[in-house]
Amino acid sequence: MECFICKKRLSGRYYVDQWDHKMCEAHMNNDAVYCYSCTCFTKKDITLPDGRILCPVCMANAVKPVDSVAFLTSTVIKTLNKVGFDDLRQEDIKLEIISADKMAQVRKSSVNLQNKGLTLSNVSQSFSLLGGKKQAFNHVIYMLTHLTKNEFAGVLAHEMLHAWQIQNGISMSPQRTEGFCNMGSYLVYITMAGSLNKLYLKQLHENPDPVYGDGFREMYRYFEELDWKRLIQCVRERKL
Numbered sequence: 001m002e003c004f005i006c007k008k009r010l011s012g013r014y015y016v017d018q019w020d021h022k023m024c025e026a027h028m029n030n031d032a033v034y035c036y037s038c039t040c041f042t043k044k045d046i047t048l049p050d051g052r053i054l055c056p057v058c059m060a061n062a063v064k065p066v067d068s069v070a071f072l073t074s075t076v077i078k079t080l081n082k083v084g085f086d087d088l089r090q091e092d093i094k095l096e097i098i099s100a101d102k103m104a105q106v107r108k109s110s111v112n113l114q115n116k117g118l119t120l121s122n123v124s125q126s127f128s129l130l131g132g133k134k135q136a137f138n139h140v141i142y143m144l145t146h147l148t149k150n151e152f153a154g155v156l157a158h159e160m161l162h163a164w165q166i167q168n169g170i171s172m173s174p175q176r177t178e179g180f181c182n183m184g185s186y187l188v189y190i191t192m193a194g195s196l197n198k199l200y201l202k203q204l205h206e207n208p209d210p211v212y213g214d215g216f217r218e219m220y221r222y223f224e225e226l227d228w229k230r231l232i233q234c235v236r237e238r239k240l
Contacts, residue, residue, distance in 0.1 A: 004041050005032045017041050018199065036113075037062075037148050038196055048146055050100035050113060062146040065097040072149060076156050079191050080184060083228040085164050093139045093163065095156075106142055116144040117155040119162040139163040150194040157184035170235060179215025180235060183223060186216070 001010045004021035013025040023032060023041045035042045035055035042055035054062060063069060077090050104111045107118055121139045141159045143152060161184040165177065172180070186204055189197040205220075207213030222240065223231050234240050 003027070005043060015041070037151060038199060050111065052113065052146065054146065058148050059146075061148045063097060063143070063149055063152045065145055067097070069095060069097070069152070072153055073156065075192070076153050076160065076188060079188060080157060080160060080164075083187060084232040085161070087167060088160055088164055092137055093141060093160070095141050095143060097143050097145050099145055103142060103144055113144075116147060116151075117159040118142040119159045119166075121163060121166045123166075137163070137167050139166075148196060150189070150192055150196050151200060153192060154185035154188045154200055157188045158182055160184060165235075168236060170238070172235075172240065175211050175215035176219065176240060177215070178212045179217070179219040182212060182216035183219050183231075186220070 001022050002008060003010055003014070003024045004017075005023050005027045008024070010022055010024060015023045015025060015028055017023070017034065018039050021041050027041075032041055032043050033053055034040070035058055036052040037054055037058040040055050040057075042053065044053055045056075046059060047053050063072075073093070073095060074090055077088055077093075080088055098106070100111050100113055100115075103115055103118065106120075107115060109115075119139055119141050121137060124136045124138070141156065141163070143155060143159075147155060158181040161181040162177075165172075165180070182204055186201065189201045189204070204216055207216065219231075222234070226234065
């Protein structure tokens with residue numbers, strides 16, 4: 001067996017990543033680390049301003065502020081529309097891909113690399129001559145820069161379900177709100193092609209966070225019992 005980093009024959013203790021790559025013990029945290037996105041061993045060649053280190057594959061696949069994401073956004077919305085979130089429209093959503101520092105400024109908090117997305121929504125009302133009232137929603141979704149395309153899509157689906165809940169006047173506990181939004185990520189990861197989806201699904205199911213992790217597992221249990229159509233109906237009718 002050879003080391004994934006230096007290509008020398010392994011001797012003594014070594015590390016193994018989730019992709020079954022082996023690495024000499026001496027490399028860890030010296031000239032090599034785990035890739036922030038895929039957890040593969042990688043050299044410390046490129047460090048992003050926020051401290052993240054990505055492997056060459058994830059760096060090449062990363063979504064940056066200068067990239068066009070119209071097709072990816074359309075794909076996510078169509079995926080959500082198909083299972084019953086049919087009132088989500090691309091024209092109501094504006095996307096901004098920003099740095100971790102900018103994300104912290106928008107959130108009015110300290111930098112936290114777990115904050116990969118944020119949705120802010122505005123509603124306007126108009127009145128017809130017949131006395132009818134109509135609401136229009138505009139959502140701004142902020143996305144952390146340099147997420148892989150598949151993780152970007154998963155986080156975007158999560159944020160879109162925040163927008164959907166706002167549009168439908170749905171108010172649940174933080175645990176159920178975030179857990180339901182994570183079902184959007186789950187849908188994207190089981191639908192889109194990509195070798196990283198298995199890892200992202202594992203992270204969803206095993207997330208120890210009491211809000212995001214426990215919330216997802218609760219909503220996933222409902223989903224297994226109900227299916228998408230009835231789960232969405234229960235959420236709309238405030239039956240959860």
